[in-house]
Amino acid sequence: MxxxxxxxxxxxxxxxxxxxxxxxxxxxxxxxxxxxxxxxxxxxxxxxxxxxxxxxxxxKGGKVIKVEAHPIPEHPRPVRVRGRVALVGDAAGYVTKCSGEGIYFAAKSGRMCGEGIVRASEGGEWMISEDDLKREYLMEWDKKYVSTFRFLDLLQRVFYGSNEAREALVEVCGSEYVQRMTFDSYLYKKLAKGDRWEDLKMVFATFGSLMRCKIVGRDMAAFNL
Incomplete structure (x- = not known):
């Protein structure tokens, strides 16, 4: 200690x-x-x-107090409401790809679910149903955050599969526009609204970086052989 x-x-x-x-x-x-x-x-x-x-x-010399482990799904589960049971946080799969962040979304989903139950039950006067949970909690959550999770899933598939792709991501992040969009999206936990022309340039720059880093990686591998 x-x-x-x-x-x-x-x-x-x-x-x-x-x-x-x-x-x-x-x-x-x-x-x-x-x-x-x-x-x-x-x-x-x-x-x-x-x-x-x-x-x-x-x-060395330390004492193990507790050992535990479990897989954490990094995408919203296909079934998050069943009957009068709703999943939130890690159980619902609200852990973001790339960054692995989950604390904010765990707290936010718990609050949104609780608020949805209060609305559907009119402050505890009525028993809620599965449809109530889907309408007041699930639909509201997906409306706010599902696009963020889908984008990060795509980002991880494109850039985290190889060292060359990771190098391309570093190169793309050299752009001030990309840095600002990333910061705003991370700060507000949803995709920031950008400029269409800048977005288009970012897409072309991304393709260029991916192709360039792939070629360099292949050349370096051949050189090592």
Whole structure:
């Protein structure tokens, strides 16, 4: 605890698995150690060995208090309301691709669901139904945020599949317009409205970066051989 008393650490890399990140957060008299990966099929033993090897000097002599793990869906689940039960937060799949953010959407979806129940039940006077939950909660949520999740899903599919694609994303983000749109979208948690002409230029610049980085990556691979 002396090392982590006033320190939190974050690690991102691909030496343990293709898309891996880990964190250590101090919590009162102990630390919370977390890891995440977006691998489809993962060799658990190799994964655990890699983690232990990386942190063995820092956790030597430590006591494990609790171990837990579960997959987190990064897209809204197809069924989020059944009968009088509604899913919110991580359970509903409200974790964004690319950034992995989920705290805001967990709190926001819980509040929207609660407010929808209050409206449908007229302050608790009537029993709500599945249709009430779909109308007052689900439709309102999708209207506000489903386009954001779809865009981030597309972004991850395009840019996170290879190192060349990630390099292209870095190149695209050199644009001041892209930076401003990204900041506004992240700040307000929904896609920012941009300029059509600038959007068109951004699309062409993206295609150019993808082609250029793919060619460079192929040339570098041939050079290494």
């Amino acid at each position: 002396e090392y982590y008393q006033n320190l939190a650490e974050m690690y991102v890399g691909n030496d343990v698995s293709p898309d891996f990140y880990a964190w250590v957060f101090p919590k009162c008299d102990h630390v919370a150690v977390g890891t995440g990966t977006v691998c489809g099929k993962l060799d658990i033993k190799m994964y655990q060995q890699g983690i232990k090897q990386r942190v063995k000097n820092k956790i």
